[in-house]
Amino acid sequence: MMSRKGVLAVISGFSGAGKGTIVKELIKRYPEYALSVSMTTRDPRVGEEHGREYFFVSDEEFEELIKNDGLMEHAGYCKHYYGTPRKFVEDKLAQGQDVILEIEMQGALQVKEKYPQALLLFVTPPSAEELEKRLRGRGTETEEVIRQRLARSYEETQYIDKYDFLLINDDLDTCVELTHGIIEAAHDNVCRNAEFVNSIKTQLEVYK
Amino acid sequence: MMSRKGVLAVISGFSGAGKGTIVKELIKRYPEYALSVSMTTRDPRVGEEHGREYFFVSDEEFEELIKNDGLMEHAGYCKHYYGTPRKFVEDKLAQGQDVILEIEMQGALQVKEKYPQALLLFVTPPSAEELEKRLRGRGTETEEVIRQRLARSYEETQYIDKYDFLLINDDLDTCVELTHGIIEAAHDNVCRNAEFVNSIKTQLEVYK
Numbered sequence: 001m002m003s004r005k006g007v008l009a010v011i012s013g014f015s016g017a018g019k020g021t022i023v024k025e026l027i028k029r030y031p032e033y034a035l036s037v038s039m040t041t042r043d044p045r046v047g048e049e050h051g052r053e054y055f056f057v058s059d060e061e062f063e064e065l066i067k068n069d070g071l072m073e074h075a076g077y078c079k080h081y082y083g084t085p086r087k088f089v090e091d092k093l094a095q096g097q098d099v100i101l102e103i104e105m106q107g108a109l110q111v112k113e114k115y116p117q118a119l120l121l122f123v124t125p126p127s128a129e130e131l132e133k134r135l136r137g138r139g140t141e142t143e144e145v146i147r148q149r150l151a152r153s154y155e156e157t158q159y160i161d162k163y164d165f166l167l168i169n170d171d172l173d174t175c176v177e178l179t180h181g182i183i184e185a186a187h188d189n190v191c192r193n194a195e196f197v198n199s200i201k202t203q204l205e206v207y208k
Numbered sequence: 209m210m211s212r213k214g215v216l217a218v219i220s221g222f223s224g225a226g227k228g229t230i231v232k233e234l235i236k237r238y239p240e241y242a243l244s245v246s247m248t249t250r251d252p253r254v255g256e257e258h259g260r261e262y263f264f265v266s267d268e269e270f271e272e273l274i275k276n277d278g279l280m281e282h283a284g285y286c287k288h289y290y291g292t293p294r295k296f297v298e299d300k301l302a303q304g305q306d307v308i309l310e311i312e313m314q315g316a317l318q319v320k321e322k323y324p325q326a327l328l329l330f331v332t333p334p335s336a337e338e339l340e341k342r343l344r345g346r347g348t349e350t351e352e353v354i355r356q357r358l359a360r361s362y363e364e365t366q367y368i369d370k371y372d373f374l375l376i377n378d379d380l381d382t383c384v385e386l387t388h389g390i391i392e393a394a395h396d397n398v399c400r401n402a403e404f405v406n407s408i409k410t411q412l413e414v415y416k
Contacts, residue, residue: 122398124408127408127411128408128411128412129411131412147415150412150415151415151416153412153415154409154412154413154415154416155416157405157408157409157412158409160398160405161398161399161402161405163398164397164398165393165396165397165398166396166397166398166401166404166405167396168396168404178393178396181389181392181393182393182396184389184393185373185386185389185390185392185393185394186393188373188374188375188376188386188390189372189373189374190330190368190369190371190372190373190374191369193374194369196374196376197365197368197369197374200332200335200336200365201362201365201366203335203336203337204336204339204358204361204362204365205362207355207358207359207361207362208359208362208363
């Protein structure tokens with residue numbers, strides 16, 4: 001059989017949907033996944049570690065990477081850059097490891113455009129009511145910030161159909177197993193097996 | 209949460225790939241699947257039962273069904289009709305049951321055209337050499353028939369990219385579990401959750 005290539009799984013979702021928790025638990029249960037670490041030009045916060053939460057770099061380093069096509073996607077938020085280093089992801093995929101990328105919708109759609117084989121998953125709570133409840137439940141956000149997040153969630157609903165899978169996060173355990181099952185199944189997608197199909201086509205050509 | 213609709217899983221594959229065995233084992237392990245039984249105008253063979261191997265009907269009954277759009281797909285082979293009764297499949301899907309349809313490529317592509325949400329799986333042995341070995345291993349076919357089947361397999365390779373998933377049948381147990389996993393994951397496909405996406409879009413609209 002042919003060597004199995006890694007699947008690039010991109011996970012986004014509404015703010016408050018719980019995607020961070022899902023990814024954390026997924027990696028804990030299935031340490032064979034490679035987790036992509038984003039790069040940023042913002043300063044590290046207390047407790048954050050270079051290479052764990054982010055790769056913290058200077059504006060010059062970041063811009064150099066953009067220039068050399070070293071990022072799979074990048075965007076600016078609040079005067080800082082955020083992006084996904086390409087090399088780590090491509091190396092792991094080539095080695096046959098599945099890679100998890102937890103990024104915002106804007107970045108996810110950039111990745112999908114450049115890598116149509118990327119598997120896009122969107123995490124949502126079971127209802128808008130539940131989303132609002134979770135945002136308020138944090139107890140750390142002002143009413144204005146909560147309304148901004150809900151408005152952005154509405155904007156994001158317009159693009160969900162660009163994703164491959166929808167993860168309704170009702171129960172963490174179920175959701176983690178669904179995510180794993182979806183990534184496993186993706187290995188057998190016809191679009192990820194072009195090499196095999198071409199090979200068997202060539203082998204059978206003598207009988208045509 | 210919204211009621212879960214059934215997935216229509218259409219399984220085809222090269223002659224000799226072992227799709228019959230996979231489907232049989234899948235239904236045995238997971239009796240919650242509904243297996244669609246095809247309809248034919250050919251005579252029943254010894255041991256075959258009406259409603260188990262096929263629904264055996266007359267030419268007139270079959271043509272009446274065609275006329276009334278009662279078949280999801282149909283084709284003629286060797287002066288006989290073969291087809292898939294629509295009502296059984298649609299009833300089961302509406303009740304939330306997943307339906308397995310084991311049919312030839314021609315029928316599978318007809319189904320996909322009418323039901324883009326159908327999940328198409330194509331079964332192949334791990335290599336052309338293995339395919340030939342399995343066809344010869346049956347010991348019941350003439351050399352001419354074997355060559356015809358291999359030639360048809362070559363023809364079929366041209367259309368594999370119209371399928372969603374490729375099942376490389378190396379080991380029955382693995383293959384059955386893969387098939388089940390693929391159908392499970394398909395429930396979370398964005399294209400099969402339009403109702404949910406529209407509902408959360410409407411709920412969030414107040415915040416835009």
